[in-house]
Amino acid sequence: MTLFRKSVEAMVGYVPGEQPKAGTKIIKLNTNENPYPPSPAVLPAIQAELQHGAERLRLYSDPGATALREAASELTGVPANQVLHGNGSDELLALLFRAFLEPGESIAYPYPTYVLYRTLAAAAGAGVQTFDFDTDFNLPQGLFGCDAKLVFVATPNSPSGTQHSTDKLRELARSLKRGVLVVDEAYAAFSPTNALELATSEPNVVVLRTFSKSHSLAGMRLGLAFASPDIIAGLGKVKDSYNLDRLAIVAGAASLKDTAWTQQNVAKVVKTRERLISGLRSLGYEVLPSSANFVFARAPIPGGGKSRVELARGAFEHLKAHGILVRYFAERLLDDGLRITVGTDDEIESLLSCLKDYAG
Amino acid sequence: MTLFRKSVEAMVGYVPGEQPKAGTKIIKLNTNENPYPPSPAVLPAIQAELQHGAERLRLYSDPGATALREAASELTGVPANQVLHGNGSDELLALLFRAFLEPGESIAYPYPTYVLYRTLAAAAGAGVQTFDFDTDFNLPQGLFGCDAKLVFVATPNSPSGTQHSTDKLRELARSLKRGVLVVDEAYAAFSPTNALELATSEPNVVVLRTFSKSHSLAGMRLGLAFASPDIIAGLGKVKDSYNLDRLAIVAGAASLKDTAWTQQNVAKVVKTRERLISGLRSLGYEVLPSSANFVFARAPIPGGGKSRVELARGAFEHLKAHGILVRYFAERLLDDGLRITVGTDDEIESLLSCLKDYAG
Numbered sequence: 001m002t003l004f005r006k007s008v009e010a011m012v013g014y015v016p017g018e019q020p021k022a023g024t025k026i027i028k029l030n031t032n033e034n035p036y037p038p039s040p041a042v043l044p045a046i047q048a049e050l051q052h053g054a055e056r057l058r059l060y061s062d063p064g065a066t067a068l069r070e071a072a073s074e075l076t077g078v079p080a081n082q083v084l085h086g087n088g089s090d091e092l093l094a095l096l097f098r099a100f101l102e103p104g105e106s107i108a109y110p111y112p113t114y115v116l117y118r119t120l121a122a123a124a125g126a127g128v129q130t131f132d133f134d135t136d137f138n139l140p141q142g143l144f145g146c147d148a149k150l151v152f153v154a155t156p157n158s159p160s161g162t163q164h165s166t167d168k169l170r171e172l173a174r175s176l177k178r179g180v181l182v183v184d185e186a187y188a189a190f191s192p193t194n195a196l197e198l199a200t201s202e203p204n205v206v207v208l209r210t211f212s213k214s215h216s217l218a219g220m221r222l223g224l225a226f227a228s229p230d231i232i233a234g235l236g237k238v239k240d241s242y243n244l245d246r247l248a249i250v251a252g253a254a255s256l257k258d259t260a261w262t263q264q265n266v267a268k269v270v271k272t273r274e275r276l277i278s279g280l281r282s283l284g285y286e287v288l289p290s291s292a293n294f295v296f297a298r299a300p301i302p303g304g305g306k307s308r309v310e311l312a313r314g315a316f317e318h319l320k321a322h323g324i325l326v327r328y329f330a331e332r333l334l335d336d337g338l339r340i341t342v343g344t345d346d347e348i349e350s351l352l353s354c355l356k357d358y359a360g
Numbered sequence: 361m362t363l364f365r366k367s368v369e370a371m372v373g374y375v376p377g378e379q380p381k382a383g384t385k386i387i388k389l390n391t392n393e394n395p396y397p398p399s400p401a402v403l404p405a406i407q408a409e410l411q412h413g414a415e416r417l418r419l420y421s422d423p424g425a426t427a428l429r430e431a432a433s434e435l436t437g438v439p440a441n442q443v444l445h446g447n448g449s450d451e452l453l454a455l456l457f458r459a460f461l462e463p464g465e466s467i468a469y470p471y472p473t474y475v476l477y478r479t480l481a482a483a484a485g486a487g488v489q490t491f492d493f494d495t496d497f498n499l500p501q502g503l504f505g506c507d508a509k510l511v512f513v514a515t516p517n518s519p520s521g522t523q524h525s526t527d528k529l530r531e532l533a534r535s536l537k538r539g540v541l542v543v544d545e546a547y548a549a550f551s552p553t554n555a556l557e558l559a560t561s562e563p564n565v566v567v568l569r570t571f572s573k574s575h576s577l578a579g580m581r582l583g584l585a586f587a588s589p590d591i592i593a594g595l596g597k598v599k600d601s602y603n604l605d606r607l608a609i610v611a612g613a614a615s616l617k618d619t620a621w622t623q624q625n626v627a628k629v630v631k632t633r634e635r636l637i638s639g640l641r642s643l644g645y646e647v648l649p650s651s652a653n654f655v656f657a658r659a660p661i662p663g664g665g666k667s668r669v670e671l672a673r674g675a676f677e678h679l680k681a682h683g684i685l686v687r688y689f690a691e692r693l694l695d696d697g698l699r700i701t702v703g704t705d706d707e708i709e710s711l712l713s714c715l716k717d718y719a720g
Contacts, residue, residue: 008460038415056579059379218417241374248607
């Protein structure tokens, strides 16, 4: 007899993208990390917190992560009481389930999208309503007016890289009967637009940001939620008190203040992304327009005996055999393509050259 | 109309002990931190992870925190697949709720104990069975054979500092009809004994440890759970993938390996604790025996017009006015005493001298 909840017993845990061992010579284009280092302001901020033999680490961190939230407020113009800090946006997503979802209530999201929404729903034993994207990845009509308690929309969406307009998202938020719209903007920095204004204008919208992509701090686990003061206060009640450690707080605050560095890195990634897209297209791949730091590329329409799915999987294995990790999803609507993180120009060159060698 | 769960709307968030602003001159004896710095091995371990301008922080941390879990396994002899890492033991406590508690199920714990169990139950909308300790803080009989899904026992207990025998805890675990016994050993390092063996011998026991007390790493947010391979695997399914950042993992591993440092600090704290206890007793305080890095001291039996509760609260305010923070709980069975963290000898000297001046 298991002691676990039925939902937990039945579920499969989230499987994160492969993490090669330290020291392995790998081109890692599988988990949408930033190829460039974090802001040069991060290291001195951490060092300052480590003074006197790291003596300060014996004391608890600030439960309110004030330095981080105030930096976020200064940068965005959103008042600090409308900002909450998370141990990665993953923790904030889990928090939303704990705060809003009564037993028996359901969540909704378009398909395909970030797999974690499904994993969290499975763990919580929540009902799930999914609505397939059309081929252009427009917001599915079924989401509008649905009765889910939490509606998750990633924009730019993973793994497609496509983005939704703020007007459309506002319309979705207002259409919900009794639900909260969670706008997951993990990749928004790589797009010219974002929907942050909805966090202050709509009472039922939560906008999430992460430091793992544009801030090159995936290893420090930092995320932010923006929403109405009421929502932020309620989420704060269910959050672990000391959810961020001392070094994460100062690293995040320092990175937020160095906007020049972030913008410069983002510009480099966007430039390489366009190069990657045209390179893939010239190899016959069908690439969706991307507003993120990755692209989704469908395998070329096959001439020989192999299907597109076989070609995509084959290309994934071929790359892996040559030390290049990309992401392959063995799932409906995704199994004929690859999600490829935008690396450095050199890394993308190696990828394209390796793909060119792959006969299929 | 609120969008939050009813339980979340109704609850009051956990109120952590006061955190004075950096730079404030305060003797901080209110949140059971260690007065001594972390192991000298911690700083170089963090520095190594920050090489090359902190370049490595752009990459996700190890979801399995292998370095940390293997160090814990080496130190304790518990196999690594029976160890799970948490963002503080607070995260592990929240995880236990998510993993084990079906809607409608309840938890149980003795009273008074760590307040977070109650807060987490309130957030989850879980039923709560509490059983009062007797004056000697023996395990209440009502816990034995109860039908709660999760039973929480802190040992040494906070805020009393008292400890339960491993035999009694084993008996409790075996008496549970369908429940998991969570043995919260945050303070076990300050006692000559602990109940870790139950994690490997009993299929329904989870033992929790923290780095916030004996390892002087409260600011790094690190905790460990020890249990059967089945329980650890199930908890791993509901855990956030990357719940520890890169610096926390290496800091924790380095600290675990430096057993000499930890033991030496613990010995100093235990010595000062005994000094604190006799000092408080000579001032007329009634002090419970303590196996932790804090003591619970009931105010002297009053001679004048004031009650014990008034004296305790008055002493708390008097200390605070003189820059000494201790913990006062305005709760049943606790409101006539103070919980005082064991600081350095000098800090304890100041505390005792300040208490001596307090006329009441």
